Amino acid sequence: MLDVLTYPYPAAFHYHFGALDDAQNELSKSMDNLFATARACPPKWNVLFKALWRYIPTPILRFVEYIPTKEFLRFRHFKTVSRRVAKELVTQKISSMEITPENEPRRDFMSVLFRANASEDPQYRLDEDEVLSQMGTIILAGHDTVASSLSWMLYELAKHPDDQKRIREEIRALRAQLPAEAAFTIADLDSLSYTNATIKVWLGFRHILSLNIYPIDSLQETLRFHPILPAISRTAEEDDIVPLAVPVVTSDGQTIKELHVSKGQDFSISICGYNRLRSVWGDDAESWNPQRFLEMSKEKQTTVGVYANFVIELQALLVEIMEKFEFSVPEGVEILRLPAGFMVPVVKGKMSEGTQMPLLVSLVE
Structure with a gap:
């Protein structure tokens, strides 16, 4: 963007x-x-x-x-x-x-x-x-990071006009409570429950391997479905035995409940895989559904440092954009998720043209 x-x-x-x-x-x-x-x-x-x-x-x-x-x-x-x-x-x-x-x-x-x-x-x-x-x-x-997340968010909203309409109504209701020409504060942005449900997600990587890898509890439903990074890599600093939240069947047929990690061993954690586990997210894990996080958004969650700035930036951009513009997906266009360091959007059949997210944009009536 x-x-x-x-x-x-x-x-x-x-x-x-x-x-x-x-x-x-x-x-x-x-x-x-x-x-x-x-x-x-x-x-x-x-x-x-x-x-x-x-x-x-x-x-x-x-x-x-x-x-x-x-x-x-x-x-x-x-x-x-x-x-x-x-x-x-x-x-x-x-x-x-x-x-x-x-x-x-x-x-x-x-x-x-x-x-x-x-x-x-x-x-x-x-x-x-x-x-x-x-x-x-x-x-x-x-x-x-922000450009990728915002692109995928607008894409999903373009495919879901009812969610787009609901967000716009929520923004208008809040705007009506403010003095003329007043700008939204961070507290105002945080009060937009459905808008934030499209943004916030429970990223509990510690539930994968019981590892406290990321000290954050919320980012985005869009990041659940379209995470910025497909996977993250880590190197063990010492020998350890990591308990698994769910037993895993290995390629040789064994069922293991813990993972033995050796010092210096490299391993990769699939964010895409975890974020679409039905055992964690339910039968609609393969669907973009902000509704799942409405209950979570009622709980007080704290995001600090660069992640807080990241969320605030997305909130501000989404509110300003959705208040003024409507989005829809052009007919015959299929968007693919391409792992290239980041998860970048490309048009099927036009990968050689690089990153693209073609959307139809019109002014809100």
Whole structure:
């Protein structure tokens, strides 16, 4: 979504991508279709090569990014461009930033980062290379996570006009209670129970393996059905025995109730698989259904840190969009979920054209 590129980054970095005025710069172009074109449908040799990375010494592995494959070329180009832009922004920030008792300190991301870095013990300060790397990571991850989730949310709402109508009625009812021209507060956004049911979901990864991997209890029904990441990988720091919530039958026919994990062992947790388990979500696990979370939304749930910001951003975007526009799916268009680092939408038969989510948009009457 172009909107996701446009508004957060001026606040975070005082940097404009120019996405909405058709004036994209080198950085925004380097991010265009990055994951879909670089990581989708990798050749078999590429999958095998990555599986062997664990056996390659770290000093040698650092040179892997210079292999001239499509994936490494795209990501290396983004890395080069993002670091150059980040360095320019850092230079500008250093020259313009004056934090004194008389001045109100700015609260954009860069100002907060610089103040925190300056106040820490010297041995814990980030060097320039780490600062530039962190900025590049935030630029990329901060865009694709929200853009992907919002795209899938609008797609599901376009397929479910009754849910779309109900959300719009809920927003209008709340708007009628506010003074003219008043903006919604975070508390107002949280009070939209059905709207939030399309957003919030109970992500209990600890129920899979009884592992407290993510200290969060809620994100989205859309993320249940269309999670940003298809799976997450972890490496065990020590030997452990992990009790299973549900017994599992192994490939050799054994039924196990616990999992023996060895130190250094890598394992993958399928978010897509868990989020569609009928034993957890019911017989309609393969259906997008916000209704399932209405009871959960009545419980007081707390999401902290970056996840809270992520949810608030989605709430604000969805409310503003749904209040003014209606969405529907064009006839004859089938959207596929393509694992490419993120779960990206592509049109069936047009994968070579990269990420697409064609929807019909009209003004609300």
